[in-house]
Amino acid sequence: MSASAIVIVGAGHAGVQAAxxxxxxxxxxxxVLLSDEKELPYQRPPLSKAFLKGEMDLHGLPLRAESFFxxxxxxxxxxxxxxxxxxxxxxxxxxxxxxxxxxxxxxTGSRHRPLDVPGVELPGVHKLRTLxxxxxxxxxxxxxxxxVVIGAGFIGLExxxxxxxxGAEVTVVEIARLMGRAVSPLLSEFYLKAHSASxxxxxxxxxxxxxxxxGKAEAIELTSGEVLPADLVVLGIGVLAEDGLARAAGxxxxxxxxxxxxxxxxxxxxxxxxxCADFPNAALGFRTRLESVQNATDQxxxxxxxxxxxxxxxxxxxxxWSDQGDIKMQIAGLSHGVxxxxxxxxPAAGAFSAFGFRSGKLAxxxxxxxxxxxxAAKRIIGTNKTLTPEDAANLAFDLRALAKR
Numbered sequence: 585m586s587a588s589a590i591v592i593v594g595a596g597h598a599g600v601q602a603a604x605x606x607x608x609x610x611x612x613x614x615x616v617l618l619s620d621e622k623e624l625p626y627q628r629p630p631l632s633k634a635f636l637k638g639e640m641d642l643h644g645l646p647l648r649a650e651s652f653f654x655x656x657x658x659x660x661x662x663x664x665x666x667x668x669x670x671x672x673x674x675x676x677x678x679x680x681x682x683x684x685x686x687x688x689x690x691x692t693g694s695r696h697r698p699l700d701v702p703g704v705e706l707p708g709v710h711k712l713r714t715l716x717x718x719x720x721x722x723x724x725x726x727x728x729x730x731x732v733v734i735g736a737g738f739i740g741l742e743x744x745x746x747x748x749x750x751g752a753e754v755t756v757v758e759i760a761r762l763m764g765r766a767v768s769p770l771l772s773e774f775y776l777k778a779h780s781a782s783x784x785x786x787x788x789x790x791x792x793x794x795x796x797x798x799g800k801a802e803a804i805e806l807t808s809g810e811v812l813p814a815d816l817v818v819l820g821i822g823v824l825a826e827d828g829l830a831r832a833a834g835x836x837x838x839x840x841x842x843x844x845x846x847x848x849x850x851x852x853x854x855x856x857x858x859x860c861a862d863f864p865n866a867a868l869g870f871r872t873r874l875e876s877v878q879n880a881t882d883q884x885x886x887x888x889x890x891x892x893x894x895x896x897x898x899x900x901x902x903x904x905w906s907d908q909g910d911i912k913m914q915i916a917g918l919s920h921g922v923x924x925x926x927x928x929x930x931p932a933a934g935a936f937s938a939f940g941f942r943s944g945k946l947a948x949x950x951x952x953x954x955x956x957x958x959x960a961a962k963r964i965i966g967t968n969k970t971l972t973p974e975d976a977a978n979l980a981f982d983l984r985a986l987a988k989r
Contacts, residue, residue, distance in 0.1 A: 588613050590891065591676055591683055593666045593829065594691035595619035596628065597877050598858030600647045601884030602689050607656045609892035615658045616683055618676070620665040623715055624650055629877060631718040632742040633907055637750065638722065645715065669833035671851055687853055689887060690830055690841055694823035694859040694875060699734065703795030708802075709817045712739060724816045727751030732804045732814040734792055736762040738906045740820030741775065744784050745909040755785040755812055757792060757804065765822075766904070768919060770938050771950050774931045778911060787812070825860045825873060838862050840873045845897035847887050855890075857883035866899040867947070867966060868920050876904050901966055903958075914958035917948035917965045926973035929954060937961075939976035946971050956984065963987035 590606060590613050592599045603617050619625060626645035634640035653660040661680075668677045675682040696711045703709075710721050721743070725731070729752045733740045736758035748754045756779070761772040780786060791807040795817060804812040825840030836842040836850040840862035847855050847863060858880035865872045882900040889896060904915045911934070922940035929936030937957040940948040949961035960983040964971055969989060975981040 588686040589616055589684065590614070590687050590689065591616045591618065591685040592689045592691055593618050593676065594693055594858070594860075595621070595625040595660070595662075596691060596693050596858065596880065597647065598693070598880035598884045599689070599691035600625045601881040602691060602857060602888050603658045603884075604648070604652075604656070605885045605888030606891060607658070609888050609894070611888070611892050613686065616685075617653070617658055617660045618664050618666055618678070618683075619660070619662050621714060622663040624648075624662070625660075626715060631715065632712060632739050633746055635715075635718050636722050636725070636743065636746045642715075666829055669829060669854075671833055671853070674853060685853070687855070687891060690849070690854065690856040690860060691858050691880075691884070692826040692829060692856075692860045695826045696819065697822040697824050699792065699819055699821055701792050701794050703797060703801065704819075706795055706797050706799075706801045708797070708800040708815070709795060709819065711819050712743065713823075721816070721818060725750050725752055728753065730813050730815045731755070731818065732757060732812050732816075733818050733820055734804070735820035735822065736764075736786075736788075737820055737822060738763060738766065738904075740818070741779065741908050742906060743818055743820065744779065745782070745911075748779075748782055748784050749909060752816075753785075754783070755787065757787045757790065757806065757812075759789065759791045761788070766919070767913075767915070767950055768922075768925055768938050768940065770925065770927065770931070771913070771952070774936075774952065775908065775911075778934075779908070782909060823859070823875060825862070827860055830854075830856065830860075839871070842871075846890055846895055847883055847898055848890075855887045857887055863898060865918070866897065867902070868918060872918075872920075874902055876902065878903050901962060903962060912953055912955070914951045914955060915948065916951075916958055916961040917946070919948045919950075922947055924973055926976040928957060928977055928979065939971075939973065941973055946976070960984055960987040 624646040675684045731747045731752045731754045733744050733756045744754045793807050794805040796803040801817045827837045827841050830841040831837050841856035859875045862873045886898045906913045921942045924941045926939040935953040937951040951958040
């Protein structure tokens with residue numbers, strides 16, 4: 585392998601996009617893409633929804649066909665884990681040998697935040713990160729199964745909605761409010777009512793004291809003293825940056841692998857992208873780390889352009905989505921520092937948007953079953969187009985016309 589090779593560690597959305605964009609940009613250097621999983625690189629969002637429901641099988645999950653990697657001379661190595669980085673020699677060490685690099689891209693993603701309670705290692709306690717995780721959960725989601733989901737973030741609520749639709753008895757345990765780190769209180773309240781109406785039970789404001797069982801998980805003991813019977817437990821309490829490889833190599837890390845505005849680490853020969861990257865967010869004015877497909881793919885494109893000789897700071901607008909049952913949520917922008925909200929539409933009708941303003945400027949729009957508002961927001965946020973809270977709340981105001989100006 586040439587010492588000029590570009591080696592990408594991680595074959596999720598970020599890593600695959602970086603490899604694809606390098607070729608689209610005309611980069612001819614050898615590309616090695618390492619995945620510690622044995623399956624072709626696959627989509628993550630369907631794991632908590634369509635795949636879990638049985639509506640999508642393995643054939644619908646791959647990000648790219650196997651022929652794509654072959655036709656684009658991308659050396660995809662499945663089941664190969666990067667063990668360490670030798671920065672002085674510029675090589676990645678694996679159990680199969682050393683791989684030299686001219687530039688290294690870390691797209692290592694994230695790992696589950698640990699739940700430190702007795703019984704967490706019992707069989708029947710699951711996390712959802714990989715295809716294998718999703719398959720294990722799907723095999724146990726039978727009608728009447730008692731599922732306890734710990735954590736009411738996007739993934740936890742998507743799993744809860746899917747499981748309820750499959751006939752399971754579902755209870756969600758959350759110490760704060762629903763999706764509290766990501767959405768406004770208005771959306772938290774709406775989703776609490778919507779999921780409750782579908783039959784999902786909630787225990788809010790309490791934590792988990794222990795997971796009980798003999799040989800397998802059988803019940804959840806809450807900090808309130810209540811005990812919830814459980815045939816299956818899914819942990820969804822958030823993730824941490826998978827930055828162990830970077831830390832061991834002496835790269836600067838904080839809330840993930842620290843990168844500059846062009847996604848370069850403290851070593852100029854190494855970049856980091858996706859869920860593992862702690863980057864300066866232009867919209868917020870401070871560093872952050874984002875966990876989304878959009879961020880992963882856009883950062884993959886940004887690094888590829890830089891390596892192709894077209895450097896530019898990463899400043900893509902953040903956007904997210906979450907399908908929970910028949911409710912589609914779409915978010916454009918970030919809610920950090922929002923000091924005023926404006927409501928457009930009627931939550932009682934199941935179709936509305938919350939417009940968040942920061943210092944008088946539109947910063948974020950959270951839409952429920954209103955895709956038009958989301959599309960307009962993506963063209964307004966971060967521009968000089970002026971939208972007032974009063975106009976945002978006025979259904980007669982033409983958002984589309986403003987977006988097109």
